Amino acid sequence: MPRRQIRVTGAAEAPLRAALGALRARLDVPGAFPAAVLAEAEAAAKAPRLPARDATDIPFFTVDPPGSTDLDQALHLAHRPDGGYRVHYAIADVAAFVTPGGALDAEAHRRVLTLYFPDARVPLHPPVLSEGAASLLPGRPVPALLWRIDLDAYGRRVATDVERALVRSRARLDYAEVQEQIDTGTAEEPVALLRDIGILRERLEAERGGISLNVPEQEITASDHDRTYTLEYRAPRPADGWNAQISLLTGMAAADLMTAAGTGILRTLPTAPSGAVARLRHSAKALGIDWPHHVSYAALIRALDPRDTRHAAFLQDCTTLLRGAGYTVFDGGKLPDPAVHAAVADAYTHCTAPLRRLVDRYAGELCLAAAAGREPPEWVRTALPALPDEMAAGTRRAGTVERECVDLVEAALLQDHVGEVFDAYVIDVHDRDPAIGTVHLEDPAVVARVEGGTHPLPLGERLRVRLTQADPGRAKALFAPA
Incomplete structure (x- = not known):
């Protein structure tokens, strides 16, 4: 796979x-x-x-x-x-x-x-x-x-x-x-x-x-x-x-x-647990991918176009079901x-x-x-x-x-964009701390952690985020709500 x-x-x-x-x-x-x-x-x-x-x-x-x-x-x-x-x-x-x-x-x-x-x-x-x-x-x-x-x-x-x-x-x-x-x-x-x-x-x-x-x-x-x-x-x-x-x-x-x-x-x-598929449904919503409830996961995957950046990001996320x-x-x-x-x-x-x-x-x-x-x-x-x-x-x-x-x-x-603000979608929220989660940037196609806010993250919705760190070999990309 x-x-x-x-x-x-x-x-x-x-x-x-x-x-x-x-x-x-x-x-x-x-x-x-x-x-x-x-x-x-x-x-x-x-x-x-x-x-x-x-x-x-x-x-x-x-x-x-x-x-x-x-x-x-x-x-x-x-x-x-x-x-x-x-x-x-x-x-x-x-x-x-x-x-x-x-x-x-x-x-x-x-x-x-x-x-x-x-x-x-x-x-x-x-x-x-x-x-x-x-x-x-x-x-x-x-x-x-x-x-x-x-x-x-x-x-x-x-x-x-x-x-x-x-x-x-x-x-x-x-x-x-x-x-x-x-x-x-x-x-x-x-x-x-x-x-x-x-x-x-x-x-x-x-x-x-x-x-x-x-x-x-x-x-x-x-x-x-x-x-x-x-x-x-x-x-x-x-x-x-x-x-x-x-x-x-x-x-x-x-x-x-x-x-x-x-x-x-x-x-x-x-077989993937139902919670894993439910999380992917949130990710699909965040990326603007239409996934009707009557459409199976397998049928959705076959309908995606990997040349579309949003679809490409979702396909990357789908690899979690192979765990x-x-x-x-x-x-x-x-x-x-x-x-x-x-x-x-x-x-x-x-x-x-x-x-x-x-x-x-x-x-x-x-x-x-x-x-x-x-x-x-x-x-x-x-x-x-x-x-x-x-x-x-x-x-x-x-x-x-x-x-x-x-x-x-x-x-x-x-690394040269620390402090800048990006448009993103919230594709995952931490179970124990809803102020921590994962965002997918609109451009470039980066998926990274977001933390440091005082309110629960809006799962499946757009969010403006600020890059707080990025240094290859020293600090991975990290964002905070802008």
């Missing part, structure tokens, strides 16, 4: 970048890889464990942000001769490079996730693997987990298989290229079918009550000469959502394989409760990003075993019980990084 994404560009020595560097040090973010890990990665890159099947004849392509080199997934889409569609989805085979119990494996368990900062990322695996030998970069054979998922004419899954295979991507595309090719009618069939299958899967998602949040990306641009910053949203394209549907499809197929086999690890999310997600291990055929992911509205697991997420390597092995009708490897069974706690700790760290980065970005944006 989506995270709030923020990028920073501009002056290399800008104050925001310095504050981000200090943040990494304060949070004890992993730094350089130990020498033993790098040596093991170098050796593995030269001599991976190769699969028996050669599937390099399938013309795969990848879809990722511009400049990406840690490519977890490649796909090929086609019509089936008897009707419907065939999805070939190749996932980087990290287990072909990582030896269980080795230095590389231990370091991955220490890091758990790739961490994303606005100006940099801290990878799960050494770049020689994550951006080199294990990445599905075009033009060379790479070991992969090859999924074959057959769909009927309505996009419903009718057959699933997964095996190890050698694959070769033919093209590295970004979302803008895919969108342009599809919009102009110049896309070859495997790319053009991304729209057709994506739309069918989105319809099925709506039917089952699932929700995909099209969360915009915020970009902060630093001026090279006057230490000022500008903020803008970059809305996701339809192609982003269609591509995400292929990943969701695979995650649901993987969950079904594991549940049928009786052993696995699921990504679960309980409580976790990983649940099951064995002996006894499924957890809940066994579904409330936002997906189905059983689901993470298995499509093993270069960036530890759990996906294990989910992939469990699916391979289930598809072949055999028991999972012992190294998988041994590690499985501890994985939920490991992933929870890594997710908490990633969440802290995200929150701290948001605070830094907003403080950087506003």
